[in-house]
Amino acid sequence: MARTTGSDGEKTEAAVREAAVSLIARLGYEAMSMRQLAAEVGVQAAALYRYFPTKQDLLFMLMREHMEGLIEAWRATRPVGADPAARLAAYVENHIAFHIERRHSTHVSNMELRSLSHEKLTQILRMRTAYEKELRAILRDGVEAGLFSIEDTGLTAMALIQMMTGVIVWFRPGERLSIAEVTATYLAMTMRLVGAKSDGATTSHGAVRPFERATDAAAL
Amino acid sequence: MARTTGSDGEKTEAAVREAAVSLIARLGYEAMSMRQLAAEVGVQAAALYRYFPTKQDLLFMLMREHMEGLIEAWRATRPVGADPAARLAAYVENHIAFHIERRHSTHVSNMELRSLSHEKLTQILRMRTAYEKELRAILRDGVEAGLFSIEDTGLTAMALIQMMTGVIVWFRPGERLSIAEVTATYLAMTMRLVGAKSDGATTSHGAVRPFERATDAAAL
DNA sequence: GAATTAATTGAACGTTTGTTTTATTATCCG
DNA sequence: CGGATAATAAAACAAACGTTCAATTAATTC
Numbered sequence: 001m002a003r004t005t006g007s008d009g010e011k012t013e014a015a016v017r018e019a020a021v022s023l024i025a026r027l028g029y030e031a032m033s034m035r036q037l038a039a040e041v042g043v044q045a046a047a048l049y050r051y052f053p054t055k056q057d058l059l060f061m062l063m064r065e066h067m068e069g070l071i072e073a074w075r076a077t078r079p080v081g082a083d084p085a086a087r088l089a090a091y092v093e094n095h096i097a098f099h100i101e102r103r104h105s106t107h108v109s110n111m112e113l114r115s116l117s118h119e120k121l122t123q124i125l126r127m128r129t130a131y132e133k134e135l136r137a138i139l140r141d142g143v144e145a146g147l148f149s150i151e152d153t154g155l156t157a158m159a160l161i162q163m164m165t166g167v168i169v170w171f172r173p174g175e176r177l178s179i180a181e182v183t184a185t186y187l188a189m190t191m192r193l194v195g196a197k198s199d200g201a202t203t204s205h206g207a208v209r210p211f212e213r214a215t216d217a218a219a220l
Numbered sequence: 221m222a223r224t225t226g227s228d229g230e231k232t233e234a235a236v237r238e239a240a241v242s243l244i245a246r247l248g249y250e251a252m253s254m255r256q257l258a259a260e261v262g263v264q265a266a267a268l269y270r271y272f273p274t275k276q277d278l279l280f281m282l283m284r285e286h287m288e289g290l291i292e293a294w295r296a297t298r299p300v301g302a303d304p305a306a307r308l309a310a311y312v313e314n315h316i317a318f319h320i321e322r323r324h325s326t327h328v329s330n331m332e333l334r335s336l337s338h339e340k341l342t343q344i345l346r347m348r349t350a351y352e353k354e355l356r357a358i359l360r361d362g363v364e365a366g367l368f369s370i371e372d373t374g375l376t377a378m379a380l381i382q383m384m385t386g387v388i389v390w391f392r393p394g395e396r397l398s399i400a401e402v403t404a405t406y407l408a409m410t411m412r413l414v415g416a417k418s419d420g421a422t423t424s425h426g427a428v429r430p431f432e433r434a435t436d437a438a439a440l
Numbered sequence: 441g442a443a444t445t446a447a448t449t450g451a452a453c454g455t456t457t458g459t460t461t462t463a464t465t466a467t468c469c470g
Numbered sequence: 471c472g473g474a475t476a477a478t479a480a481a482a483c484a485a486a487c488g489t490t491c492a493a494t495t496a497a498t499t500c
Contacts, residue, residue, distance in 0.1 A: 002464035003477045030250030047478050151405045158390050159383050166382025185371045189379055193413045222494035223447040267448050
């Protein structure tokens, strides 16, 4: 009735995070009880409080790590000197690969923002804005270089992000389409949406060559 | 300590629905308590149960009415005999107008699906699928007529709906852009995204004439 | 104006909630 | 082997939850 044989703080902590992401994604933050989470980990509810001070801190921790992972994945992938079309392609591929691979934590980070305190919400939104800013910069550069025809850079960036992130709503791995096919199609749609001129990486009818990286794109 | 002067069932019921949509959109279904909802209406919690049997039935009622409204708005607007490009334009305009106008109930219908029982969830998803099917039919007709160039009709329909519905995440009435401007830009992006040939209602650079209906589009 | 119906209150029900406290045991270090 | 520390269980807390019930009053009907 106390410390159990084989118990290990690090393993428990990892199990808690994994279970929390899965449960919150499935039930929602408010609907998931601490006892439910504890049962999923195979532990009593009181034991959870070794790893975070409150339930909301757990949520914030999960969200912050998700955003940090997203920004880091982009930082490691982005082609710095390339032309806007190649940079846009890299952004789309990274975004889709990351979000498909982390469907659950994406769900959490997108749906549970309202459960954060004002202060914690601000921190998460700051990270999100920084990430979206990268896309706006690419679009702006593309317009200035005469490669894209866009009415409103900010609006287009939001539309693209909503479109791409929406993949997690309907995509299920192992069904009709592979990740590579989905990524290639979204890339083609993106290029047409921004009015990319058909040259360089794009084929004659406006579709874009798949860049042969979609399957292993998110090996962070 | 009983019936209050001036009390009226119909007015209370309407006030309950309005307050519920607003509160659930802001706090989430699980986070909103019946006492909170009652206080917003100016009534005791017990009085709510005159108008629906359980909290979940209230949620279901709000979602069903939202979906019925969406389908009815499209039914009343759709141009039956027109060509695919005009039908697609009508779909986009109706969708955006409806969702901007009903931001709160859209939020509820999109975010709180997991709080429904399996049976009620199925009913809502059936309505949603029927609505999305209309878009897929338009895209398919456009492809067959040689007007659109699309890789995957189903995937493109989902991408478009996610993109358009996403408007409610960032759009706030009375800020930088008007509803008409947003709608026009989304229409242009949609037409490029589906690879619409530049003829008929579309201008030379792929943008689409606004159809002069965006502002009064959602007078249901 | 009496009888009936509609609308609501206030109190109470048993559960469940997030969290704290205290005690207990496994593991690690010397 | 013994003391320190890490990790947990078990029990308890007040507060809040959705919902029910009986009592009470306003509005309506005849």
